[in-house]
């Protein structure tokens with residue numbers, strides 16, 4: 001009897017013990033379903049995860065050089081308390097201290113070759129600004145960065161209006177339905193009439209604008225801005241026009257007080273202008289903006305810190321949190337639990353001795369955690385990262401967890417190339433990082449026969465970084481480098497020599513455009529004839545896709561007419 005009692009007591013004791021452990025872990029022992037605690041814990045995690053996604057704003061600022069992109073970036077950082085000193089961005093101080101790694105050539109030329117990330121917190125929103133090189137020779141770099149933004153701000157100079165580089169960049173954003181806000185800058189100077197500018201933006205950029213602020217005067221007579229979004233007036237203070245304005249809530253424009261605030265003439269003009277705005281432009285529609293169908297416009301002066309806070313306050317309210325992204329296989333939502341992200345930028349030569357590179361990954365879904373193995377989809381192998389970098393305005397630091405919308409920098413010794421995808425295990429390939437046709441083409445020759453291996457390795461890695469495009473001629477296997485601007489040839493030559501110990505020379509290759517070729521049927525006679533006749537102008541790109549190199553627009557048209565069944569694409573991504 002004693003033995004039986006002992007057995008039951010022991011059984012009871014262990015049952016209680018294991019039940020307690022299961023309870024602690026939030027699992028109900030009997031049913032193996034989560035208990036209330038577990039559900040609550042998971043809910044808190046999910047809530048936090050969703051809150052983290054909702055508070056992120058990842059965007060880029062695009063403009064023609066000199067419109068004020070750097071100045072605006074700096075003012076946004078000042079508002080976010082991320083920098084204390086005006087001029088820090090301009091002097092490149094942030095960039096240098098953020099990464100202390102910029103290529104020698106970049107320092108020498110004072111051109112921002114690299115795209116950097118500047119992050120800060122403003123009113124509890126985590127803002128990630130992806131800086132884009134303004135120089136047109138690095139436009140492809142900017143195009144690639146635009147694959148990682150959730151929205152953009154377009155800066156336009158009030159005097160110059162819409163310029164060439166802006167047109168190209170906005171076209172890319174329009175094609176991808178990226179939400180855009182337009183900021184018309186330098187209102188402290190004389191410039192074009194506000195309505196003329198709005199017309200120009202609509203016509204040249206193909207946008208559907210609606211002003212959310214409107215200037216009161218301009219240049220010498222610039223008095224301030226009426227904030228249509230918040231219904232208040234922001235005044236420039238004093239003659240210096242340098243200080244943060246006085247803000248006066250003002251929702252009834254018929255109030256005669258307006259005369260006292262801005263003067264008789266300006267008051268009447270403002271009333272007339274706003275009546276016209278009301279009559280001509282549709283009201284702001286957040287949904288349409290998010291779909292890329294309507295673009296709100298703000299006026300201001302970045303240099304004088306004017307209109308910037310209004311822009312930022314509105315931006316954090318209306319701009320999208322991280323959006324879903326299309327992979328070849330399916331659309332991936334930011335809120336999905338499993339991590340996925342893609343490489344949109346590789347920043348090389350952190351330390352020439354170690355040939356270290358930093359791959360910039362945009363997190364699309366799930367959380368990215370330090371020291372966790374992730375699948376490198378192209379290589380089909382797992383990689384772990386012990387020191388992923390997050391970026392803040394003045395520094396970069398090792399981060400344990402990052403959320404959708406964030407950018408992490410991963411140290412890389414040659415595993416990554418632009419467009420690579422990392423996931424928790426699913427085989428996803430993110431689309432949308434196409435190559436565009438280069439505008440310059442040159443043969444690349446080895447100038448030091450002893451260093452052929454180094455040269456090939458160097459070319460290979462630089463192309464993976466997206467510095468330029470490599471084409472190999474079908475006829476004789478000669479290598480051709482295609483670039484957007486002539487400056488890249490110098491960059492490549494310099495880097496091959498300093499990072500790989502290889503020397504190269506260039507030779508002109510008289511070609512204007514590269515088109516990616518697709519045949520309806522590879523065995524079709526017309527396609528076979530096209531390949532035979534145009535053999536001299538056919539090459540393979542780095543992915544092995546067939547490319548037709550046209551020596552003029554005319555010859556391209558003739559070829560298209562002669563071989564109607566052959567498809568000519570102007571970007572590498574057409575499937």
Ligand code: G4P
Nearest residue numbers: 063064065066067068069070071134185186301302303304
């Ligand atoms: P970017 O990055 O788009 O190339 O333009 P950036 O900000 O460098 O600005 C280009 C020039 O325009 C700079 O003058 C800058 O000070 C000026 N600027 C920017 N915003 C405003 C503005 O609201 N009003 C006026 N009047 N000027 C503005 P800079 O002479 O080239 O340089 P700096 O000597 O001022 O540094």
